[in-house]
Amino acid sequence: MVQAHSLGFPRIGVHREMKKAVEAYWSGESSREGLEDAGRELRARHWRQQAEAGLDYVPVGDFSWYDHVLDTSVLLGAVPERFSKSARNVDLDTYFRMARGKSSDGAEATPCEMTKWFDTNYHYLVPELHAGMIFEQGSSKLFDETRDAIEQGYHPKPVLVGPLTWLWLGKAKGEDFDKLELLDRLIPAYVRILGRLSEMGAEWVQLDEPILALDLPEEWREGFTRAYNLLVNRGPKVMVAAYYGSLGDNRDLACSVPVDGLHVDGVRGASELEGVAEALPPGTLLSAGVIDGRNVWRADLEQLLARLRDLERVLGSERLWVAPSCSLLHVPVDLAEEHGLDEQLRGWLAFAVQKLDEVALLKRALNEGREPVAKELTVSAAAAGSRRESDRVRRDGVRERLAGLTPAMARRDHPYAERRRHQRTNLRLPELPTTSIGSFPQTAEIRRARREYKAGRLSEADYDAAMKATIAEDVRLQEEIGLDMLVHGEPERPDMVEYFGQQLDGFAFTTNGWVQSYGSRCVRPPVIYGDVNRPEPMTVDWSLYAQSLTDKPMKGMLTGPVTILQWSFVRDDQPRADTARQIALAMRDEVSDLESAGLRAIQVDEPALREGLPLRRADRQDYLDWAVEAFRIATSGVSDATQIHTHMCYAEFNDIIETIAALDADVISVEASRSEMELLEVFRDYEYPNEIGPGVYDIHSPRVPSVEEMVALLEKAEQVIPRDRLWVNPDCGLKTRGWEQVRPALGHMVAAARKMRERQPVS
Ligand SMILES: Nc1nc2c(c(=O)[nH]1)N[C@@H](CNc1ccc(C(=O)N[C@@H](CCC(=O)N[C@@H](CCC(=O)N[C@@H](CCC(=O)O)C(=O)O)C(=O)O)C(=O)O)cc1)CN2
Numbered sequence: 001m002v003q004a005h006s007l008g009f010p011r012i013g014v015h016r017e018m019k020k021a022v023e024a025y026w027s028g029e030s031s032r033e034g035l036e037d038a039g040r041e042l043r044a045r046h047w048r049q050q051a052e053a054g055l056d057y058v059p060v061g062d063f064s065w066y067d068h069v070l071d072t073s074v075l076l077g078a079v080p081e082r083f084s085k086s087a088r089n090v091d092l093d094t095y096f097r098m099a100r101g102k103s104s105d106g107a108e109a110t111p112c113e114m115t116k117w118f119d120t121n122y123h124y125l126v127p128e129l130h131a132g133m134i135f136e137q138g139s140s141k142l143f144d145e146t147r148d149a150i151e152q153g154y155h156p157k158p159v160l161v162g163p164l165t166w167l168w169l170g171k172a173k174g175e176d177f178d179k180l181e182l183l184d185r186l187i188p189a190y191v192r193i194l195g196r197l198s199e200m201g202a203e204w205v206q207l208d209e210p211i212l213a214l215d216l217p218e219e220w221r222e223g224f225t226r227a228y229n230l231l232v233n234r235g236p237k238v239m240v241a242a243y244y245g246s247l248g249d250n251r252d253l254a255c256s257v258p259v260d261g262l263h264v265d266g267v268r269g270a271s272e273l274e275g276v277a278e279a280l281p282p283g284t285l286l287s288a289g290v291i292d293g294r295n296v297w298r299a300d301l302e303q304l305l306a307r308l309r310d311l312e313r314v315l316g317s318e319r320l321w322v323a324p325s326c327s328l329l330h331v332p333v334d335l336a337e338e339h340g341l342d343e344q345l346r347g348w349l350a351f352a353v354q355k356l357d358e359v360a361l362l363k364r365a366l367n368e369g370r371e372p373v374a375k376e377l378t379v380s381a382a383a384a385g386s387r388r389e390s391d392r393v394r395r396d397g398v399r400e401r402l403a404g405l406t407p408a409m410a411r412r413d414h415p416y417a418e419r420r421r422h423q424r425t426n427l428r429l430p431e432l433p434t435t436s437i438g439s440f441p442q443t444a445e446i447r448r449a450r451r452e453y454k455a456g457r458l459s460e461a462d463y464d465a466a467m468k469a470t471i472a473e474d475v476r477l478q479e480e481i482g483l484d485m486l487v488h489g490e491p492e493r494p495d496m497v498e499y500f501g502q503q504l505d506g507f508a509f510t511t512n513g514w515v516q517s518y519g520s521r522c523v524r525p526p527v528i529y530g531d532v533n534r535p536e537p538m539t540v541d542w543s544l545y546a547q548s549l550t551d552k553p554m555k556g557m558l559t560g561p562v563t564i565l566q567w568s569f570v571r572d573d574q575p576r577a578d579t580a581r582q583i584a585l586a587m588r589d590e591v592s593d594l595e596s597a598g599l600r601a602i603q604v605d606e607p608a609l610r611e612g613l614p615l616r617r618a619d620r621q622d623y624l625d626w627a628v629e630a631f632r633i634a635t636s637g638v639s640d641a642t643q644i645h646t647h648m649c650y651a652e653f654n655d656i657i658e659t660i661a662a663l664d665a666d667v668i669s670v671e672a673s674r675s676e677m678e679l680l681e682v683f684r685d686y687e688y689p690n691e692i693g694p695g696v697y698d699i700h701s702p703r704v705p706s707v708e709e710m711v712a713l714l715e716k717a718e719q720v721i722p723r724d725r726l727w728v729n730p731d732c733g734l735k736t737r738g739w740e741q742v743r744p745a746l747g748h749m750v751a752a753a754r755k756m757r758e759r760q761p762v763s
């Protein structure tokens with residue numbers, strides 16, 4: 001019999017119960033018992049939903065209070081000393097301190113670094129590695145949850161990040177050593193975990209190795225072979241899970257180790273499924289991940305069924321499992337909770353719960369024939385047909401405009417050096433100008449006003465007035481703090497992508513389509529289903545109002561085309577590049593309107609530029625070319641005197657620094673403080689041609705940095721970036737912080753800039 005499973009289920013809960021529970025715990029509103037009850041309830045619910053859908057195994061360990069990579073680190077006892085003297089029995093407060101730098105018991109420590117998980121908008125906490133580190137069990141969470149699942153009558157399939165991927169994602173600290181050296185210490189730790197899970201009654205364990213979708217150095221490929229030859233026959237059957245891309249040149253490697261199961265991403269690696277099926281050793285089964293775990297489109301089941309039948313012919317029904325392509329972490333929980341979507345659009349979509357049904361249905365059709373599921377198959381085919389033929393998807397005006405794009409539209413009038421002269425007279429900024437990245441705290445009052453407005457208890461005029469009052473207060477505070485270039489604070493935007501998605505044609509938005517971004521933070525990615533058009537200006541009124549309150553330059557604030565694309569669910573019926581160009585044209589109009597309204601500086605954020613980079617080197621240049629082009633289309637319609645800013649965060653930028661320069665923004669702000677300005681290394685060999693503000697204030701942590709800390713970071717920066725091209729700003733926007741932290745922190749930042757101005761430049 002063909003079996004069905006999932007690699008992981010969204011952990012936040014359909015109504016973000018996990019978010020609410022942890023935030024209540026952090027604020028002291030609820031007890032540890034309260035938190036643990038909430039977790040138990042969520043896990044039990046998710047297992048029940050998966051079992052009832054018809055899956056044969058339920059994943060365990062996909063639930064996390066913050067991040068599953070951090071969970072694996074703690075399980076392995078990889079807990080840096082600054083958090084706890086002992087890596088055994090790591091308690092919840094220590095766990096949260098690793099993630100947030102702070103815990104409910106008041107203790108503080110610099111938190112672990114956080115960065116993007118592969119090419120997704122999920123963030124993980126970077127494991128810290130050092131030579132000679134010892135791995136010992138630091139937590140019983142995975143075992144406790146496995147026991148719960150068994151007690152509740154399920155077949156548990158514990159899931160953890162595999163040893164190669166965990167090491168790959170880790171960062172070697174201090175001494176210069178090759179982190180792969182740790183593999184031989186790590187394997188015994190995994191062997192012990194597998195043994196214990198098996199004793200508890202787990203038949204299968206899933207080890208996630210998404211790095212199999214990357215270009216791997218030869219030593220890592222050898223490491224993979226060595227590790228998995230040692231991890232088989234240790235008790236449970238081992239399923240190695242590869243996802244987020246095809247196996248490519250790692251196919252033979254993945255098929256050469258005698259594991260019991262191999263999961264393959266059958267969406268991004270669709271073309272290689274048959275080849276994998278043929279290459280697998282006879283003792284290994286194939287988990288075909290044919291339902292897209294990265295997008296929200298309903299599958300064309302008829303077509304998938306045909307492909308699965310081919311696989312079944314090669315493998316036999318005992319060696320085939322059906323699954324989503326990856327964990328369902330990246331899609332919202334349940335379409336049934338969406339009440340605002342029109343029926344046609346809803347018919348095109350599937351969220352996590354619906355995807356489980358799709359997986360189960362495919363399994364059933366394989367095992368029992370199409371008869372029992374004929375009706376569902378017809379509905380699925382009709383949905384696919386309706387989407388293909390819908391006239392909501394195409395807009396002729398947009399198509400014509402796209403066809404009329406010229407290279408000149410992606411070029412400013414003059415090079416930076418010349419623009420700079422005009423901008424200096426236009427802006428009159430001091431040396432080392434201070435600014436912020438855009439958002440200010442989304443206070444309880446702002447959210448309350450929004451809630452009241454949505455519920456119809458506050459009129460549109462009153463809502464606008466409340467937002468304007470916030471903007472006025474934000475402007476006043478910035479003047480008081482002494483910042484040089486101001487922002488309006490973005491109170492009207494719950495999210496920098498959703499906000500634009502709600503105003504552009506071709507986008508649909510959800511009311512409950514939450515997806516975890518990091519920790520307790522969630523986003524509602526819009527759904528791009530058709531050609532993109534901007535029916536009217538989106539931000540001009542707010543920015544104009546903010547500028548009217550001050551003589552200091554006000555930055556217009558927009559989200560760039562690549563980021564809007566990357567943080568939305570995208571259409572799969574045309575290349576991403578085409579959708580990016582459509583968004584770029586819409587944003588270009590907004591940029592022009594802001595300029596006409598009198599804004600002298602406009603920031604177009606592209607924090608997701610790096611995240612969108614294809615996992616395989618061979619695919620990168622093409623992406624970078626169209627991504628740069630899209631940004632430049634959006635920003636090149638302005639005069640030389642208008643200063644274009646951009647901003648990036650949450651990722652490593654050093655490897656694409658030339659692309660960042662090619663954006664030709666006049667000023668870029670980048671996250672840098674959390675990695676202690678590591679970013680600056682690249683500028684030793686590469687002179688960034690325009691202006692740059694490496695973040696001096698880590699906004700992810702509630703800690704308020706001191707003037708001295710920020711001066712020290714600026715001194716570091718000044719060694720590689722000439723002072724006359726250096727800006728002073730935080731790492732990112734401040735919407736997740738409270739004013740009680742932001743006020744003093746920005747005050748310290750301005751003081752740090754002033755201190756620097758009093759001194760001679762170092763070079
Ligand atoms: N899309 C996106 N991706 C991104 C980022 C980003 O800013 N946007 N930044 C990075 C990640 N950083 C992030 C930083 C903060 C939040 C964040 O604060 N998210 C909020 C949700 C924001 C939001 O839409 N807030 C709504 C409130 C929605 C809500 O909670 N409504 C309540 C009721 C209202 C309330 O009590 O507040 C409900 O529906 O139950 C608003 O302000 O109006 C959260 O999780 O809390 C997310 C990601 C990278 N990826």
Ligand SMILES: [Zn+2]
Nearest residue numbers: 607649732733
């Ligand atoms: Zn940012």
